[in-house]
Amino acid sequence: MNDFEIAVIVFGCSFGSALVGMVIKLRDYHRDQDSKDVVKLVMGLIATIAALVLSLLIASASGSYNLQRSEMQSYAANVILLDWLLVSYGPEAEEARGRLREHTAAVHDRVWSPNGVQHMDPDRATRFIDQLQNLSPKTDAQRSMHSYVVQLGVSLVQTRLLMFEQLGAAISWPILVVLVGWICVLFLGFGLFTRFNVIVTVALVLGALSVSGAIFLILELSAPYSGLLRISDASLLHALAKIGR
Numbered sequence: 001m002n003d004f005e006i007a008v009i010v011f012g013c014s015f016g017s018a019l020v021g022m023v024i025k026l027r028d029y030h031r032d033q034d035s036k037d038v039v040k041l042v043m044g045l046i047a048t049i050a051a052l053v054l055s056l057l058i059a060s061a062s063g064s065y066n067l068q069r070s071e072m073q074s075y076a077a078n079v080i081l082l083d084w085l086l087v088s089y090g091p092e093a094e095e096a097r098g099r100l101r102e103h104t105a106a107v108h109d110r111v112w113s114p115n116g117v118q119h120m121d122p123d124r125a126t127r128f129i130d131q132l133q134n135l136s137p138k139t140d141a142q143r144s145m146h147s148y149v150v151q152l153g154v155s156l157v158q159t160r161l162l163m164f165e166q167l168g169a170a171i172s173w174p175i176l177v178v179l180v181g182w183i184c185v186l187f188l189g190f191g192l193f194t195r196f197n198v199i200v201t202v203a204l205v206l207g208a209l210s211v212s213g214a215i216f217l218i219l220e221l222s223a224p225y226s227g228l229l230r231i232s233d234a235s236l237l238h239a240l241a242k243i244g245r
Contacts, residue, residue: 003227007216010180014208017184021191022200036193043189050182053175054214061171061221068163068224069231075159076235079104082152083243089135089145096131101243103128107160108240111225112233129153171222176215183211 001009083100086093110118132153137143187208194200220229 003216003219003223006219007212010183010215011208011212013180013184014187014211015204018187018191018204018208021188022194022196024192026192031193039189039192043186046182046186046189050179050186053179053182054211057171057176057179057218058214058221061218065221065224065229065231071159071163072231073235075107075156075163076239078152078156078159079236079239080242082149082156085145085149085152089142089149092138092142093135093149096135097243099128099131101240103156104236104240104243108233108236111163111236129157171218176218180215 079100083097086097086100129150132150135142135146135149137146187204190204190207220227224231
């Protein structure tokens, strides 16, 4: 299921729970003031906990999204810098530049793949580092530049591996399932002491839409390279254009 379908299911569960609550026929002694006060207190407790967990999930997903975007921009900038260093190194580094272009293009194609993010072969990254290490500096300028070139290449590979490892780690599905359960209980309580009318129905629909929209936002932010809120590939395309010259 995609994020939109999950959000629709959350909306259906929330609004359906409210309808079930309105359909349930309570006996008169369940509708006295003491019973209503207790139910309201419990609903207030559940609402507070659910709101807290919901805000934490949104903050976590947003933090992960911003981190991934920052890492992608940093990766693209380091690609341009490494290519410039290889150009300054001399003709001996031309093969390494070609490998850098292939490496960067492969990262783009696998991250923004139509079939979703695809992990890369670690051996490919190792071969790239080996090629940088095998550069034989002949002048003082090349010797001073060689260690930095290797260090920057290792940093690129490390950033790329970290980006892939962080994918899908922003959301805890058990917590999300429990949260949806609390929300359903909350909407059930909304409907218990409410009679069916247009105003109440519209209010419940808006509430269910708000909750499902928040869940949709969490799911979208947790998948930064797919969906409606996907991270743009403009920075990496710009880097590819720069190093392709």
